[in-house]
């Protein structure tokens with residue numbers, strides 16, 4: 001099966017269109033005001049309105065208020081929710097959209113247990129754990145911590161870039177890969193050449 005690609009932390013229409021043109025399956029919009037990639041609802045509306053059919057728009061939240069999440073999904077064309085904080089399985093499942101759950105992986109993380117707990121998730125996004133940082137760290141975690149069999153599709157994230165994504169896919173065999181910092185010129189600003197190089201490496205497998 002072809003590995004899907006999500007390009008996260010999009011803040012500009014031109015970067016979203018570049019990702020689509022290069023073959024991304026999904027783009028991620030960060031709704032978290034402590035992130036340098038945070039977007040407003042108006043920015044999200046503008047970006048999401050330009051995304052064609054068959055490319056998913058993912059809304060990323062970190063311990064957000066339900067009223068805020070509902071305001072976002074009422075106004076912007078979001079297809080899938082990504083919960084990147086400490087949201088419980090019940091909270092994640094309480095919205096009108098499907099969701100994926102991000103797990104920040106460290107040596108004692110029990111991914112089999114997470115897959116059971118978040119049984120309603122469409123996938124588990126595995127990101128690097130870093131003390132005090134919710135995500136988008138650019139850190140790679142030890143892919144050996146991922147069990148060979150997991151009850152949920154794996155979206156591999158954390159420090160992926162053109163230099164390491166082919167190796168990551170070969171080793172982990174994820175359903176999808178997720179990249180943010182590895183295709184940026186600066187935080188929140190994507191680099192077309194880096195996106196192209198990343199996509200080439202994904203499909204080199």
Ligand SMILES: O=C(O)c1ccccc1NCC(=O)[C@H](O)[C@H](O)COP(=O)(O)O
Pocket residue numbers: 008009028030032035036037060062084125127134135136137138139157158159160178179180181182
């Ligand atoms: O991007 C952020 O600033 C961010 C802040 C808080 C939670 C999540 C955040 N981003 C998540 C992602 O962009 C990706 O899902 C993932 O963490 C990969 O990021 P990177 O290591 O930069 O490729």
